[in-house]
Amino acid sequence: MSDSKIYLCSVGSNDEINALQQVAVDNFAAAAVQIVTIKSDTAVSTPIFDVATLEIGGLTYPDPNLIAKAFAKYFIDQPQVTILFSADRYNDSIAARVGAALGVNTITDVEQLTNEANGITVLKKAYSGALKQKVTLPSAQTTVLTINGGSTDVPSGDSTGVVTKVMVDVVPQLPAQATYKVLENDGEANLADAERVVAGGRGLKDAENFKSLYQLATQLDAAVGASRPAVDADWVGTAAMIGQSGKSIAPQVYFAFGISGTIQHITGIEQAKYIIAVNNDAAAPIFKMADYGIVGDAKTVIQELIEKTAK
Structure with a gap:
């Protein structure tokens, strides 16, 4: 010992x-x-x-x-x-x-x-x-x-x-001027603890399309996540990033919209119980570990789900 x-x-x-x-x-x-x-x-x-x-x-x-x-x-x-x-x-x-x-x-x-x-x-x-x-x-x-x-x-x-x-006794060494951003809880579901997560990636094309995930998340009582390309494009904050450089999650159901499924992202979702992938590329790596897959346009599928889950 x-x-x-x-x-x-x-x-x-x-x-x-x-x-x-x-x-x-x-x-x-x-x-x-x-x-x-x-x-x-x-x-x-x-x-x-x-x-x-x-x-x-x-x-x-x-x-x-x-x-x-x-x-x-x-x-x-x-x-x-x-x-x-x-x-x-x-x-x-x-x-x-x-x-x-x-x-x-x-x-x-x-x-x-x-x-x-x-x-x-x-x-x-x-x-x-x-x-x-x-x-x-x-x-x-x-x-x-x-x-x-x-x-x-x-x-x-x-x-x-x-x-x-x-x-x-330690001496802080700060720059002459510094700006600190305070992150506040905005009331959204906690990504780490959520039972359902809807996440978007590069396949959603732009920030406007990514916003539709928030409406779907509200209707499914889910948290919103993202792959690194969506975060790098500034469609969503870094707190939503899932994968090697972000959070590892273990929801009951994980929806991946327009996410190709690189190994860096997969390491963050491998504990999910069910993975549902939507991608217009039938050869996308995400389909290899998905329990259910839809080959199609992620934006279109999101809108259809919003209509079908509307209360």
């Missing part, structure tokens, strides 16, 4: 902390484990490990550069540690900065983690999800990991962790 101390790092919700605690319970039962969070101590409602809450002076918004500096400063004098974050695009960006600041290995989007006698073995996707890559990390080194999955339920064990505050 690895002798490395395990640190569970979070800048998010208590659910994220619970998921990391469950990973620790399942894989590091005999190891020394500690939670390190940027949130206030009230966010860690059920700690079964001790908690260090990093207090960063002047932190007025979740700046990943400043937060990563705080984590790196906390860990700079800690030898042979394993640093775990939950995997998402924001945490991956922080983990990469922490790893770079410490000069250590960083592996993101780990799917499976095994604690073995010679170190920690991780399994992750490689070549856009076409293969799985196994990496064994020696215990005598510091490593930063982000891991997918983990139950968000309160892990088994006594909630006896002690919460302490740690002041971390």
Whole structure:
């Protein structure tokens, strides 16, 4: 078993902390484990490990550069540690900065983690999800990991962790002028949790045609997603992007309108229960994994579905 101390790092919700605690319970039962969070101590409602809450002076918004500096400063004098974050695009960006600041290995989007006698073995996707890559990390080194999955339920064990505050002095290095866009919840269905998703791609041709997806989504009580070409064309925001560079989703039903189905997109929808594809190219790769396929114009099919599902 690895002798490395395990640190569970979070800048998010208590659910994220619970998921990391469950990973620790399942894989590091005999190891020394500690939670390190940027949130206030009230966010860690059920700690079964001790908690260090990093207090960063002047932190007025979740700046990943400043937060990563705080984590790196906390860990700079800690030898042979394993640093775990939950995997998402924001945490991956922080983990990469922490790893770079410490000069250590960083592996993101780990799917499976095994604690073995010679170190920690991780399994992750490689070549856009076409293969799985196994990496064994020696215990005598510091490593930063982000891991997918983990139950968000309160892990088994006594909630006896002690919460302490740690002041971390870091200096922000911002440009002379900067503009920050605040993203607000607009009331649409959450893409990650939706049971039904309707998504559009390059085959919808333009932004006006893409707008019809929102009407269909309303009638189907679905969330709206997109392939990367639709996002790059500025028909929809990056929050809707599905695939290797966006979100991985697992809806009951996934509608793909005008999406060719490159491997980068497929990696984000492979957990969908049913895939319904509409594309005017009968040879489009999306049809190889679709449960139902329609060879035809995506815009026309969307309009027909809007008419048939109208209340």
